[in-house]
Amino acid sequence: MSAVFTVDPGSGVPLYLQLIEQVKRAVALGTLGAGEQLPTVKALALDLTVNPNTVARAYRELERDKVIETSPGRGSFVRSEDGAADVRHAIEDVGASVLANAVREARSLGLERDTVRTLFERALERWFAGSGPEDK
Amino acid sequence: MSLVEFLRARRSFYIFGSILTAIVLSISISLGAAMRQHAQDTAGPAHVTITISGAPGSSHSTPAHHHWHPESFRDLNFKIPLGLLFGIAAYATIILATILGTSLNSENGRGGFAFTKPISRERLALTYFAVDAAAGVAIFALALILCAIALAAFGVLDRVFLDSGAIAVAAAGTGAALMWYGLLQALTSWNRLKGGLITGITWATFLIVLPLYEVTQLGPIFHTMLAGINYLNPLAYYTACSLDGQTVAVLSQLGFGTGQVIAFTWTLGIAGLAIATYGWKQVEV
Amino acid sequence: MKTITIEHLTKRYGEQSAVADLSLEIDEGSVCGLLGPNGSGKTTTFKCLLGLARPTSGTLAVHGAPVTPHTFETLAYVPERNTLYEWMMVFELFNLYKRTYKKYDAARAAELAALFKLDSRKRIERLSKGQQTAVALTLAFATRPDVLVLDEPASGLDPIFQRVVLDLIIDAAAGGATVLFSSHQIGQVERAADRVAIMKDGRLVLDGNVDTLKGEEKIVEAVFDGDAFAPNGLATDPRVRRIERNGRILRAYVRNDSADVVRRLEALGPKAISVYDLSLEDIFLGAVSDTAARNGEGI
Numbered sequence: 001m002s003a004v005f006t007v008d009p010g011s012g013v014p015l016y017l018q019l020i021e022q023v024k025r026a027v028a029l030g031t032l033g034a035g036e037q038l039p040t041v042k043a044l045a046l047d048l049t050v051n052p053n054t055v056a057r058a059y060r061e062l063e064r065d066k067v068i069e070t071s072p073g074r075g076s077f078v079r080s081e082d083g084a085a086d087v088r089h090a091i092e093d094v095g096a097s098v099l100a101n102a103v104r105e106a107r108s109l110g111l112e113r114d115t116v117r118t119l120f121e122r123a124l125e126r127w128f129a130g131s132g133p134e135d136k
Numbered sequence: 137m138s139l140v141e142f143l144r145a146r147r148s149f150y151i152f153g154s155i156l157t158a159i160v161l162s163i164s165i166s167l168g169a170a171m172r173q174h175a176q177d178t179a180g181p182a183h184v185t186i187t188i189s190g191a192p193g194s195s196h197s198t199p200a201h202h203h204w205h206p207e208s209f210r211d212l213n214f215k216i217p218l219g220l221l222f223g224i225a226a227y228a229t230i231i232l233a234t235i236l237g238t239s240l241n242s243e244n245g246r247g248g249f250a251f252t253k254p255i256s257r258e259r260l261a262l263t264y265f266a267v268d269a270a271a272g273v274a275i276f277a278l279a280l281i282l283c284a285i286a287l288a289a290f291g292v293l294d295r296v297f298l299d300s301g302a303i304a305v306a307a308a309g310t311g312a313a314l315m316w317y318g319l320l321q322a323l324t325s326w327n328r329l330k331g332g333l334i335t336g337i338t339w340a341t342f343l344i345v346l347p348l349y350e351v352t353q354l355g356p357i358f359h360t361m362l363a364g365i366n367y368l369n370p371l372a373y374y375t376a377c378s379l380d381g382q383t384v385a386v387l388s389q390l391g392f393g394t395g396q397v398i399a400f401t402w403t404l405g406i407a408g409l410a411i412a413t414y415g416w417k418q419v420e421v
Numbered sequence: 422m423k424t425i426t427i428e429h430l431t432k433r434y435g436e437q438s439a440v441a442d443l444s445l446e447i448d449e450g451s452v453c454g455l456l457g458p459n460g461s462g463k464t465t466t467f468k469c470l471l472g473l474a475r476p477t478s479g480t481l482a483v484h485g486a487p488v489t490p491h492t493f494e495t496l497a498y499v500p501e502r503n504t505l506y507e508w509m510m511v512f513e514l515f516n517l518y519k520r521t522y523k524k525y526d527a528a529r530a531a532e533l534a535a536l537f538k539l540d541s542r543k544r545i546e547r548l549s550k551g552q553q554t555a556v557a558l559t560l561a562f563a564t565r566p567d568v569l570v571l572d573e574p575a576s577g578l579d580p581i582f583q584r585v586v587l588d589l590i591i592d593a594a595a596g597g598a599t600v601l602f603s604s605h606q607i608g609q610v611e612r613a614a615d616r617v618a619i620m621k622d623g624r625l626v627l628d629g630n631v632d633t634l635k636g637e638e639k640i641v642e643a644v645f646d647g648d649a650f651a652p653n654g655l656a657t658d659p660r661v662r663r664i665e666r667n668g669r670i671l672r673a674y675v676r677n678d679s680a681d682v683v684r685r686l687e688a689l690g691p692k693a694i695s696v697y698d699l700s701l702e703d704i705f706l707g708a709v710s711d712t713a714a715r716n717g718e719g720i
Contacts, residue, residue: 009611012698014632042595049587051452052595053615054632108695139517140506147508247500248473253521254493420474 007048015050019058021094024067027078028091038068038076065090137255141239141264145271148235153278156228160282168289216292217299219306219384223377225279226309230370232275233313234339236268237320238331240416245328248421261325261413272313276306301383304394308386311401312374318408319368326415342369346389366390368404373397423485424449424568424599425470430479432465432623439465441623443479447601447616452594454610454631455603456705457620463603464501466620467572470601471498483568494523497561501572501603503553507546511539511556515563522564530563536585551577562589569593571602575609587613607702617701619708627708631701638699638707639679643671643691655685662707674699674707 005026007018026032038044041059045052059076062068067090070076106116240261243250250260287293316338324334346369349362366372366389374397376387386394425447432440440462447453455463468474470481472488483492505514511534519525534541537555545553554577561569569590575583583606590600590613604610610617611631619627627634647669655673656664660682663674671691675682679696686694699707 010608010700010702012635012638012700012703014635015611016632017636042592045591045595046588049584049591049612051613051615051631052591053451057615057632105695108693110693137517137521139513139520140509143506143509143513245504246506247502247504248468248471248498249500249504249506251473252471252493252496252498254490255521256490259490421468 005044005048007050009050015054016058016061019055020061020065021097023058023062024065024090024094027067028094032078034078035080036078038078040075065093137250137253137260138263138267140250141267144239144242145236145267148232149271149274152228152232152235153275156275156279157282160286164286164289168291214295215382216287216296217302217379217382217384218296219299219302219304220377220379221280221283221296222302222306223309223384223386224283225276226306226313226374226377228279229272229276229310229313230316230374233268233272233317234320234335236271237317238324238335239264239268240321240412241324241327241329241331241334244325244419244421246421251419251421257417258413261409261416265409268317272310272317276310299383301385301394304398305377305384305386308374308394308397308401309377311398311405312370314405315370315373315401315408316405318405318412319370320408321412322408322415325412326419341365342371345369346371346375349389370401373401422449423447424451424483425453425601426480426482426485427466427470428480430466430469430481431477432462432469432474433477438623440469440476443620443623443625445618445625445628447599449599450594450597451616452590452600452602452614453616453618454614455601455618455620456605456607456610457603458709461620461709462623463620464572465623467498467500467570467601467603471496471570495564495567496570497564497566497568498570499554499557499561499572499574501576503550503557505545505553505556507544509545510541511543511545511548512541514545514556514560515541518560518563524565526563526565529565530559533559533562533589537582549577551579551582554578555582558586558589562593566593567598569598569600569602571600573603573605575604575606583609607705611701619705621709627704634704635699635701637677638704639675640697640699640703641673641675641679641682641686642695642697643673643686643689644693645669645671645689645691655682658682658685 005019005022007015007022009015011018023032023038032038038059039047041052041055045055048055059068059070063070063076066079068076069079103116106119111119251257253260255263284293284296287296320331320335320338323329323338324331345362345365349359349366349372372389373392374386375389377384378387386392386397388397392400423446425445427443427445430440430443431438443462443466445453445466455466457463465474469476469479470483470488481487483496486492488496509517515527515530515534518530519527537552537559539548539552539555539559545556548556554574558571558574561571571590574590575586578586587609590602594600594613600613602613614631617627617629617631617634618625655661660675660677660679661673662676665672665674671686673682673686683694683696
């Protein structure tokens, strides 16, 4: 299960943020189901060869974001259905940051707002074909 | 950490002990065989002086020039004082002591391997001294055994008797070994000099100074300097051991009696170890 | 709780300062990677900490007290150079440790020896440099230490064994041990450490949590239409470590609050503006390069 995660310690993005995003993404994609147990801090640290305190920090923040819950002695689990709204939030967080980055990049290329919007619509057409363009 | 020094001392003991054994055994076997073939009467030694250095035994007596033939040995009516064998064994101990005398120094170039163990440096030093002392006792015993083998080869082992000066000679001889050991430790414990080099220099110095001191004509300043160095020279204290009638006594170039040699060598040796331990405590790696 | 405390450490050899006014505190359970060019004072710092060299000034403590022989019951040190007794057999060293340490774990030693493929019947001098390092590491970790001080622990090891060393550090840290290690390889620090300290010329030039530093350190790049722009006051802004200007492009190395620097640059009306993350390697090179100290003057 832990093979689900991969991190790149060489990148400029803090490791714990990479890990948080990985977990949120796994929850969003369903590869980590509700109630499913996460690896222990030590196991994940050894598996990814990263510092255990960094993993622990990611788990703490995920708990604060109500994506996972940790019970002492049992381990960390993806929150079950009653926490679905929070998981939903977490997923939206991931989406929001991905889109924000894309927009920032586009703007730094010197594109105008309308151009970016047009490009965005085109992307929606492609990936959400048949399910949404009628709300235009 | 005593294991480190145990293994190191054991190596030196094995190497030096094997050389010693090889020499003694080869001499014993060849001479013993020769002796058994020709049993003839000749005049034997009346006075034996054993010395490790090139210096004359003492200033007051002319050393006897013995011209002995192995085949004549057994038929002589003489007895062998145990002190003489102790005196010989002490020389073996002195040689091993100088080989082991830089044991503290040998830790200094190791990035503090020994100094990052849960043992204080003082205790470590004492441990090393104790192990080296045990090696000294062992080589003394080995040398005695080899003497016994050699005497047995000549068929004269039964002539050995315990003389009144034996213990004192042993104490003086091992005192000289301790003094040299202490001197080497004090010279090398606080620095990164090559231990073997310093050991060699002390040997060369002491063996050269000893005869030079007697014969030098190089003026008073040089003579005073040599005299000064000679007070650090264990071989000037324990120059030879001499058979004198029914017992054995230490001949000291400095003119000391056996009792004084014991007192001075042991005191200087222990002082050397105290200085060495203090110096070792200051070492930065 | 601070496991290692170094306050204002200065160590001079003659006129030469090997370490100058270095202060560093390492929390219990933390793994601190000490980076720096050769001769920047890393090894001297370790030696002063462990009582192998006397500091010229400053105070050093492990678990709140100066190092004594007792400290080494639970502190393992692996020096940079191999300093094992070259004439000993590997198993003799294992015996030595068994006799010396109360906490020595023979099973763990055997496990690590197998991991590093060590032949215990071999004499140390017959081992490669990497294998000697492996012996030293095996001995250190087999004592189950609470504190590990490792001077370039992976030097001479092939990439597979380097990864084993990182795993050992991570495993020890997960068990609550505090680790201080030096390295030339930033990748090792990025993985194993949660804390990084960077030394240059005997001084600590940067120190902090790896992730926090990565999160704080950014490059803000602004592209202007012409080269007639004046980033007033930006060079003296304490958040800006360094400014590079190349024709129409301006790059600011920013620590903390890059968003505000972005706003200030936006006010100058750039054609485009981007923010880049800095890897630890970028941060390291920025900290130790000779031009690191505010070369933005005059802009």
